[in-house]
Amino acid sequence: MANCGQKNKWISEQACVSMAHTCNLYCLYCHNPPDGKRQDPLKTAALIKTAGVKAVSLEGGGEPTAGTDFFNWIKALKAAGVKNFMLSTNAVALSDRAFCRKAAADIDFFTVNFPSHRAEIYAKVTRSIKFQMALKGLANIKAAGAEEKLRFFHIISSENYRQLPEFALWTAANFPRAAFVNFTFVRNKGRALKAPGIVPRYTQVSPFIKLALANLKLKGRKAVVQNMPLCALEKFEGFSFEFQRWRRGDRVLEDGIAPKARRPACSRCSLKPACCGARPDYLKVHGGGELKASQKDLFSITPERF
Numbered sequence: 001m002a003n004c005g006q007k008n009k010w011i012s013e014q015a016c017v018s019m020a021h022t023c024n025l026y027c028l029y030c031h032n033p034p035d036g037k038r039q040d041p042l043k044t045a046a047l048i049k050t051a052g053v054k055a056v057s058l059e060g061g062g063e064p065t066a067g068t069d070f071f072n073w074i075k076a077l078k079a080a081g082v083k084n085f086m087l088s089t090n091a092v093a094l095s096d097r098a099f100c101r102k103a104a105a106d107i108d109f110f111t112v113n114f115p116s117h118r119a120e121i122y123a124k125v126t127r128s129i130k131f132q133m134a135l136k137g138l139a140n141i142k143a144a145g146a147e148e149k150l151r152f153f154h155i156i157s158s159e160n161y162r163q164l165p166e167f168a169l170w171t172a173a174n175f176p177r178a179a180f181v182n183f184t185f186v187r188n189k190g191r192a193l194k195a196p197g198i199v200p201r202y203t204q205v206s207p208f209i210k211l212a213l214a215n216l217k218l219k220g221r222k223a224v225v226q227n228m229p230l231c232a233l234e235k236f237e238g239f240s241f242e243f244q245r246w247r248r249g250d251r252v253l254e255d256g257i258a259p260k261a262r263r264p265a266c267s268r269c270s271l272k273p274a275c276c277g278a279r280p281d282y283l284k285v286h287g288g289g290e291l292k293a294s295q296k297d298l299f300s301i302t303p304e305r306f
Contacts, residue, residue, distance in 0.1 A: 014086060015053045016255075017044060019073050020060030024092050025126040027115070029157050029198055031189035034062030041073045045080035055084035057111075065093035065103070074106050084108050088153070091137030092130050100140035104149070109179065110141055111151045116160050117170040125159050142175065150178040156209065157186045158200040164212035172219040180222035180306060182241070183209060187227065188281035199285045202232035202278075213239045217304065224306045229266075230275040231292040237271070238304040246274035247303055261288065268293040 021038045023030075039060075048056065056077060058064045064073075064087060074085065086109045094100040094110075103110075114134060116122045122131040141150055152171055156164065164183065171181055186192060188199045209225055213236055216223040225233065226241035237243055242252045253259065253276060260266065260277030269275070271294045278288055 014055035014057050014084065015048065015051070017048070017056045017058055017073075017077070018060035019044070019058055019070075020062035020064045020066065022066050023062035023090075024066045025063065025090055025128050025130065026191075027126050028159070028191060028195040029115075029125065029155055029186045030191045031187040032061045033190050034060075038067075041069065041076040044073075045076040048077060048082060049080035052081070054082060055086075056082050057086040057088060059088040063090055063092070065089055065099075071102065078106075086111060088113070089137075090114070090126075090134060091141070092133045094137030094140050095133040097140050097143070100137065101144045104141065104144040104146040107146075107149065109149050109151055110146065111153050111182075112138065112141075113153045113155065114138070115155055115157070116163065117167050118163060121160050121163065125157065138175070147175060147177040148179060150175060152178060152181040154181060154183050155186050156183055156200070156205055157198050159198070161200050161205045161208050164205075164208040165215050168212040168215040168221075168223070169219070172216060172221050176219075176221075178221075180224060181216060183212065183223070183225045185225075185227035187279070188285055199282065201286050202228060202290050206232050206234075209233070210236050213304075222305045224304075227276055227279075229278055229291060230271045231265075231269070231294055232290070234294075237296075237301045239306075240274070240276075241306075242276040243274045243301065244303060244306055246298075252276060263288040263291050265291040265293045270295050271298055274298055 019039055020034060021036055022034050064070060085107050087107045088111045091112045115125045119131045123129060154167060186199055192198050213223050223239060224241045225239050230237045230240055233240055246252050252274060258279045261280045261283050266272055266277050278291060
């Protein structure tokens with residue numbers, strides 16, 4: 001994630017620990033569904049110690065808190081020298097107040113995958129009836145004094161893109177001290193391949209994501225958008241996660257992300273060095289006709305707060 005200054009330099013240097021092996025939701029858009037294979041926390045911790053890693057992101061195929069060994073992982077990694085923890089979660093297990101308070105004592109940031117503030121959309125996307133549990137988990141994070149540790153991770157799909165501006169205002173009103181909102185365009189991988197129509201067009205999403213980003217900026221909240229080409233974010237390029245990475249000298253695409261598809265428009269675009277482009281998985285659904293070459297000077301783009 002973004003480097004928020006020297007104090008949180010570990011955020012850019014953390015290692016991913018794929019500890020999840022199951023999940024308590026069955027999301028339509030999940031690009032990395034669980035396979036049931038358990039990792040040994042002690043073996044993983046030994047590797048972490050040998051590598052000298054001091055910061056980790058707890059994630060994997062599924063939900064890290066859905067297993068019974070969550071705190072065993074924390075204990076093993078701490079013993080291996082890990083000082084900072086980020087947790088990728090859907091917050092359902094955090095509906096247990098005691099569990100949440102215990103987790104909040106160890107976790108530096110909760111990255112909460114929350115697909116909608118509307119119960120009916122949440123139910124359809126997650127194929128669950130756990131909306132109230134997820135809401136309770138978010139409330140418990142706040143009650144534990146950890147609201148500033150909260151990062152909303154909102155996957156944009158055909159089911160929720162029209163409500164993006166509304167979702168932005170909901171987060172600002174209910175969690176005004178949250179770290180930021182990360183909007184991420186759905187990937188056409190994993191279960192998404194079996195959900196026809198789940199991937200919208202960039203041009204469909206563009207006006208709604210721009211309004212959502214504007215809403216958050218006007219409320220003084222930090223926001224970023226990921227996995228959308230810069231040409232789909234015209235005049236809002238400064239909110240791009242990949243642009244932010246380019247600006248600080250990182251590789252534009254994170255590890256494990258498929259490379260950009262080669263398109264004629266992209267090869268002529270002045271924004272190419274800082275753009276995520278379109279991935280082959282998107283082109284399989286919608287082609288590349290929406291992509292447009294720009295002649296804008298990359299250095300003229302003002303980065304937004306993130």
